[in-house]
Amino acid sequence: MSLTYEDVIAKYEPVLGLEVHVELNTHSKMFCGCATVFGAEPNTQTCPVCLGMPGALPVVNEKAIESSILIGLALHCSVTPFSRFSRKNYFYPDMPKNFQISQYDEPICVNGYVDVEIETDEGPKQFRVEIERVHMEEDTGKSLHVGGATGRIHGADYSLLDFNRAGIPLVEIVTKIVPGTGKYAPEVAKAYVAELRDILRSLGVSDVRMEQGSLRCDANVSLRLIGAETLGTRSETKNVNSLRSVERAVRGEMIRHAELLNKGARVVQETRHFQEDTGLTRSGRSKEQAEDYRYFPEPDLVPVEPDAEWIEKLRASLPEQPTLRRKRLQEEWSVPDKEMAAMINADALDIVEATVKLGADPTRARGWWLGEISRLANEKDVAIADLAISPADVAEIVSLVSKGELTDQLARQVVEGAISGEGKPAQVMESRGLKVVSDESSLMAAIENAIAAQPETAEKVRNGHIPAAGALIGAVMKETKGQADAARVRELLLAHLGQ
Amino acid sequence: MSTLSRADVANLARLARIEMTDQELEDLSTEMDVILTAVARVQEVATSDVKPTSHPLPLRNVVRADVVTPSLTPEAALSGAPANEEQRFRVPQILGEEA
Amino acid sequence: MIRLSAHEMASALEAGETTSEKLTQEHLDRISSVDADVHAFLYVDTEGALAQARGVDAARKNGEKVGPLAGVPLALKDVMVQKGVPTTAGSKILEGWRPPYDATVVKKLKDAGIVILGKTNMDEFAMGSSTENSAYGPTHNPWDLSRIPGGSGGGSSASLAAFEAPLAIGTDTGGSIRQPAAVTGTVGVKPTYGGVSRYGLIAFSSSLDQAGPCARTVLDAALLHEVIAGHDTHDATSIDAPVPQVVKAARDGNVKGMKIGVVKELNGDGYQAGVRSRFEESLELLAKAGAEIVEVSCPNFEYALAAYYLIAPSECSSNLARFDAMRYGIRVGDENGASAESVMNLTREVGFGREVKRRIILGTYALSSGYYDAYYGSAQKVRTLIMNDFTKAFETADVLVSPTCPTTAFKIGEKANDPLAMYLNDIATIPVNMAGIGGMSVPCGLAPEDGLPVGFQIMAPAMQDQRMYSVGAALEASLLTEWGAPLLSRIPALGGAK
Incomplete structure (x- = not known):
C-alpha cells in the first residue's frame, strides 16, 4: 500500500539539506601540478603527490583558493579571515593517502544564501536557501569493479584503480537546513541545484557537468509532523547526478520516510544511493560502528588568510x-x-x-x-x-x-x-565555391537557357500566368548551383518575359 | 586517567587498519595505560588561556600557481604496485560503500 | 684518505691528488670490510656511486665548475627517497620499493656532485632512539659494538664514526640527528624547521621532522648544510629566505661577546655524572674563548616529552595510513577472495614493527573523538608554552646549551622492553623540535666512567643557525687544542681497520 505524495504532505513537513560537490576547472590539481583533463588514459595524470607516495607533500593551487572565494562571494557568504586545511582520516582504496585533505572547522567561506524562484499553485514564489559553508577539498580516484554479476562493487572479484581524478580540487557547498518548503521541497531542491549550477557557470570556475560528475549533489531529507518542533531523522542520498534526479530523489525519500513513520517504524540515519532506473534509493552498506575521522590540522600546509585587498580584487571580478x-x-x-x-x-x-x-x-x-x-x-x-x-x-x-x-x-x-x-x-x-552570382550577364545567360529548355512554360508566363515562373527560376538556380539570389532572378526573368 | 580496555585497543586497531592477535591487544592495552598516564601530564599546564600551536612556522598563504607540470609516466606510477592490470592498480575486492 | 674530513677530501680532489672514483672505491672497500660488524647500511649502491663519481671526475677534468663538496661520498638515511634505489625507512612494509622520484635533498646532493654511497639503517619510520627498531636488524656503535649508535639515525652516525663515509644525511623529529651524533662522537645538526625541504622525506611527524647534515667536523656539517638548505616550492612549509651563513660561522668559530645560556632544567637529576662533567668543562672552554655563560630557566620543558609523545604519534598515525598494500610496498593475504580491507589489515600487521604499531594506536587514540582536546589539544598548548620559554630565554642569551642526552650509549637490548625509559633519551633534544628552532650536537669528550662519547647541544633561534656553528666550531677548536687530536682518533679499531 504505497502512499501518494499528497498523503505525505498532508501529514508531514519535509526538511531539506543539500550538499553539492563541485569539481573546479583548474588546469592543475589541488595540491600538485598534474593535469586535470577529463577522460585521459588511466594513470597518465598522476605523480608522487596525488598517488600518496612516501615523502610527497601537497602545495595548494592558488587558483583553487580564488575560485572558492569567488563562489563564496557569489553566494553572499563572508570570507573567513583565517581558514585551514585538516586531514579527514579514513581508509579507502581509492583515496591514496588514506586521509582526505579537507576543511573542517575552519572553512574558507560561511553564511550565505541563494534565492530560487519556482512555480507554485499561487504563481511564481521565491524561496531563500541559506548556505552554511563553502570549503575546499580534494577528489578521490576512480575504481573499476571487475567480475561479479552486476559489475557493481558488491560481488566484484577485484577492482582496478585509476588516480587521474585523485587530487582534483573540489568545493563543497553545504546549505543550512531548509524548512518551510512544504510540498514544494522537490522543486526547491531542483531549483537550488539549477541556480547554483548557473552561478558556478557564470563564474567560470567549473564545467558543472552533472553527467560527468563535475557537479554532484547529496540530498538530506527528513520529515516531521506538521507543526512539530524537533527535526526527524534524516537520510542522505548520495551522488544524484541530474537535475531531474534531485527532484525525484527528494520526492522518493519523502514517500519512503512517510511509509516508515506511518508504520511506526524508525527512519535509519544512513547513506543511500539513488537508482536512476527506478527513481528509488537503496541503502548503502550499513556500518557496524560509527566512523571517527580524527580530523586534525594538516601539518604539511599553512593557513589561508585572505587579506581585504585579495578579497576585494576577486569581488570586483564577479560577473x-x-x-x-x-x-x-x-x-x-x-x-x-x-x-x-x-x-x-x-x-x-x-x-x-x-x-x-x-x-x-x-x-x-x-x-x-x-x-x-x-x-x-x-x-x-x-x-x-x-x-x-x-x-x-x-x-x-x-x-x-x-x-x-x-x-x-x-x-x-x-x-x-x-x-x-x-x-x-x-x-x-x-x-x-559558395557565392551569390551577382553578375547579371551570366544570370541572363542562364535565364535564356531555361527559356530555351522550357518554351511552353515561358509562353505561359508571357501570357500572364506568373506562378509558372517558378519552374524557370528553379532551373536557373540549379544551373547557378544555388548561388544566385532567387529574388533577383525572378525580377530579371519576369522583365525579360515582358511581365 | 582513563584506561584502555582490550576492546578499546581492538577498536583503535580497527580504525588504524591493523590486524592484531589477542596477545598483542593484551600487551598494548597494558602498555597504553603506562604511556597514557605519563603523557597525560600535558593536562597539568594546558589551561584554557593557552592558545594551541599546531605548527612552529608563522607562514601564511603559501600557494603555487595553477600551472601543469609533468606527471609520472604510467609505467613509473605503477612500478611499485603489488599488482596492476590495464594500466591501473589492481586491488582486492572492495567491501564498502559504493562511491 | 678515509680518515680525513670531507673538507680535506674535497681539497685533495680539487688539487688533483686523488679522484672521486678512487675516493669512492676506498669508502666502498671500507664498507665491505667493516659493515658486517657495524651494519650501518641497508643498501650499498656500488654501481650508482661509482658512476656518479666518474661523472664528477669527468666534469672536473673538463674544467667545469663543481661545488665545494663535489666528488665527496655521503651516506643517506633510508628515510629519504632516491629514484630507483631501494628505500624502506627501516620498515618491512616498504621492502623492495624503488621510488620513482628523488627527494629535494637528494636532488641537491646530486646537483652538488656529492656521491651517494647508499642508504643507512634507522629505526623503523624514524621511531626510536637506538636503531633497534629497524626491521632489518640493529646497527652497532663503532665505539663499542655491543652498544647502540643512537637513533633513529644510528646508521648515519655509525657510518661516520666507522669511517665508512665522511658525510651523512639524517632527519630529526625529536633528536634523531643529535642523539646519534652524541653517542658516536660525531657532529649532527637539526636546522631550523623549514630550512631544509621535507619533499621526499618519508614523514614521521610532519610538524617536527627536519633533515640535516651529519659529519665528523663542524665545518663539514656547515658545508653540507649549505648544499641541502634553501627554499623549495614543493614544500609549503619551507622558508623562503636566504640560507644562514653557516660556513662562514664555522670557519670563524668566534664566540667573543656571545651570551651562552645554560638551560637549568636540562642538566641535573637523571643526567650521568660523566656527561655532566664533560658538559661543565666545555662551558669553561667557551668562557675562555670569550663567551659569557648565563643560566636560563625554561620551566615548561618538563612537559615537552609528554607533549611530544602525543603530537608525534598523532601525526604518524595519519602519515603512515598510506602504507596499505594498494599502490606500493608489500601485500599480505591477497588470496581466496580476501577483501581489500582484510589485505590492508594483514599487511599492516605484518609490515609494521611493534614500536610503530604502538605509536599508531597511541596517535589514533589521541585524535579520536572525545579525547582530542584532552590529549592532542593539550599537547598543542604545551607546544605554545615551550615556544614561549624559548622566546623568553633568547631574550637573555644568543644560544642555549645543554648535554645532548642524559647518558652515553646504552647496551643493545637494554631498554628494548621499556618504551618510557627509551623515550627519556630524547628529553633534552625534543624541545627544539617542538619550537621548530635549530639544534646541534658537538662531541665534547668521553665520559670517564665508561669511556664513551658525550654530546654538547647548542640551540639557536629560528633561522639563526649560524650561531650554533660559531659556538660548535669554537668548542671543537678548543677541545682539539686540549686533546691534540680529534676525538674519533681514540675510537677502537674495527675488524677491518687499517
Whole structure:
C-alpha cells in the first residue's frame, strides 16, 4: 500500500539539506601540478603527490583558493579571515593517502544564501536557501569493479584503480537546513541545484557537468509532523547526478520516510544511493560502528588568510548574477518568455550573447544557434558550444546574409561546412565555391537557357500566368548551383518575359 | 586517567587498519595505560588561556600557481604496485560503500 | 684518505691528488670490510656511486665548475627517497620499493656532485632512539659494538664514526640527528624547521621532522648544510629566505661577546655524572674563548616529552595510513577472495614493527573523538608554552646549551622492553623540535666512567643557525687544542681497520 505524495504532505513537513560537490576547472590539481583533463588514459595524470607516495607533500593551487572565494562571494557568504586545511582520516582504496585533505572547522567561506524562484499553485514564489559553508577539498580516484554479476562493487572479484581524478580540487557547498518548503521541497531542491549550477557557470570556475560528475549533489531529507518542533531523522542520498534526479530523489525519500513513520517504524540515519532506473534509493552498506575521522590540522600546509585587498580584487571580478543577467538580456533583445526559456534550456545564452556582442542582430543570432546549429548539434549528439563553429563565425555569416553576399540557403551550407571542420566561413565559401552570382550577364545567360529548355512554360508566363515562373527560376538556380539570389532572378526573368 | 580496555585497543586497531592477535591487544592495552598516564601530564599546564600551536612556522598563504607540470609516466606510477592490470592498480575486492 | 674530513677530501680532489672514483672505491672497500660488524647500511649502491663519481671526475677534468663538496661520498638515511634505489625507512612494509622520484635533498646532493654511497639503517619510520627498531636488524656503535649508535639515525652516525663515509644525511623529529651524533662522537645538526625541504622525506611527524647534515667536523656539517638548505616550492612549509651563513660561522668559530645560556632544567637529576662533567668543562672552554655563560630557566620543558609523545604519534598515525598494500610496498593475504580491507589489515600487521604499531594506536587514540582536546589539544598548548620559554630565554642569551642526552650509549637490548625509559633519551633534544628552532650536537669528550662519547647541544633561534656553528666550531677548536687530536682518533679499531 504505497502512499501518494499528497498523503505525505498532508501529514508531514519535509526538511531539506543539500550538499553539492563541485569539481573546479583548474588546469592543475589541488595540491600538485598534474593535469586535470577529463577522460585521459588511466594513470597518465598522476605523480608522487596525488598517488600518496612516501615523502610527497601537497602545495595548494592558488587558483583553487580564488575560485572558492569567488563562489563564496557569489553566494553572499563572508570570507573567513583565517581558514585551514585538516586531514579527514579514513581508509579507502581509492583515496591514496588514506586521509582526505579537507576543511573542517575552519572553512574558507560561511553564511550565505541563494534565492530560487519556482512555480507554485499561487504563481511564481521565491524561496531563500541559506548556505552554511563553502570549503575546499580534494577528489578521490576512480575504481573499476571487475567480475561479479552486476559489475557493481558488491560481488566484484577485484577492482582496478585509476588516480587521474585523485587530487582534483573540489568545493563543497553545504546549505543550512531548509524548512518551510512544504510540498514544494522537490522543486526547491531542483531549483537550488539549477541556480547554483548557473552561478558556478557564470563564474567560470567549473564545467558543472552533472553527467560527468563535475557537479554532484547529496540530498538530506527528513520529515516531521506538521507543526512539530524537533527535526526527524534524516537520510542522505548520495551522488544524484541530474537535475531531474534531485527532484525525484527528494520526492522518493519523502514517500519512503512517510511509509516508515506511518508504520511506526524508525527512519535509519544512513547513506543511500539513488537508482536512476527506478527513481528509488537503496541503502548503502550499513556500518557496524560509527566512523571517527580524527580530523586534525594538516601539518604539511599553512593557513589561508585572505587579506581585504585579495578579497576585494576577486569581488570586483564577479560577473553579473545569472538571474539579473537573464532579465536584462531578455529585455535588451525583446525575447518572448517562451523563447527565452528555450534559450536557457538549450544553454545557448552565453553563446548568443557572444555573437550579439560581435555585431549580430539578436533575433538572427538566436535563430541560427537555436535553429540550424542546434539541429546539427543534436545530430552529432554534442553541445552547441563544442561544435567547430564560433560566435565570430556566426556573426560573420549573419553579416554576409544582410549584405546580400549569402542567401539563407547558401548560409546554411556555410554553417554545415564550418561544423564539418572545413574552416572559417570564408574558407568554406572559397572551397565550396559558395557565392551569390551577382553578375547579371551570366544570370541572363542562364535565364535564356531555361527559356530555351522550357518554351511552353515561358509562353505561359508571357501570357500572364506568373506562378509558372517558378519552374524557370528553379532551373536557373540549379544551373547557378544555388548561388544566385532567387529574388533577383525572378525580377530579371519576369522583365525579360515582358511581365 | 582513563584506561584502555582490550576492546578499546581492538577498536583503535580497527580504525588504524591493523590486524592484531589477542596477545598483542593484551600487551598494548597494558602498555597504553603506562604511556597514557605519563603523557597525560600535558593536562597539568594546558589551561584554557593557552592558545594551541599546531605548527612552529608563522607562514601564511603559501600557494603555487595553477600551472601543469609533468606527471609520472604510467609505467613509473605503477612500478611499485603489488599488482596492476590495464594500466591501473589492481586491488582486492572492495567491501564498502559504493562511491 | 678515509680518515680525513670531507673538507680535506674535497681539497685533495680539487688539487688533483686523488679522484672521486678512487675516493669512492676506498669508502666502498671500507664498507665491505667493516659493515658486517657495524651494519650501518641497508643498501650499498656500488654501481650508482661509482658512476656518479666518474661523472664528477669527468666534469672536473673538463674544467667545469663543481661545488665545494663535489666528488665527496655521503651516506643517506633510508628515510629519504632516491629514484630507483631501494628505500624502506627501516620498515618491512616498504621492502623492495624503488621510488620513482628523488627527494629535494637528494636532488641537491646530486646537483652538488656529492656521491651517494647508499642508504643507512634507522629505526623503523624514524621511531626510536637506538636503531633497534629497524626491521632489518640493529646497527652497532663503532665505539663499542655491543652498544647502540643512537637513533633513529644510528646508521648515519655509525657510518661516520666507522669511517665508512665522511658525510651523512639524517632527519630529526625529536633528536634523531643529535642523539646519534652524541653517542658516536660525531657532529649532527637539526636546522631550523623549514630550512631544509621535507619533499621526499618519508614523514614521521610532519610538524617536527627536519633533515640535516651529519659529519665528523663542524665545518663539514656547515658545508653540507649549505648544499641541502634553501627554499623549495614543493614544500609549503619551507622558508623562503636566504640560507644562514653557516660556513662562514664555522670557519670563524668566534664566540667573543656571545651570551651562552645554560638551560637549568636540562642538566641535573637523571643526567650521568660523566656527561655532566664533560658538559661543565666545555662551558669553561667557551668562557675562555670569550663567551659569557648565563643560566636560563625554561620551566615548561618538563612537559615537552609528554607533549611530544602525543603530537608525534598523532601525526604518524595519519602519515603512515598510506602504507596499505594498494599502490606500493608489500601485500599480505591477497588470496581466496580476501577483501581489500582484510589485505590492508594483514599487511599492516605484518609490515609494521611493534614500536610503530604502538605509536599508531597511541596517535589514533589521541585524535579520536572525545579525547582530542584532552590529549592532542593539550599537547598543542604545551607546544605554545615551550615556544614561549624559548622566546623568553633568547631574550637573555644568543644560544642555549645543554648535554645532548642524559647518558652515553646504552647496551643493545637494554631498554628494548621499556618504551618510557627509551623515550627519556630524547628529553633534552625534543624541545627544539617542538619550537621548530635549530639544534646541534658537538662531541665534547668521553665520559670517564665508561669511556664513551658525550654530546654538547647548542640551540639557536629560528633561522639563526649560524650561531650554533660559531659556538660548535669554537668548542671543537678548543677541545682539539686540549686533546691534540680529534676525538674519533681514540675510537677502537674495527675488524677491518687499517
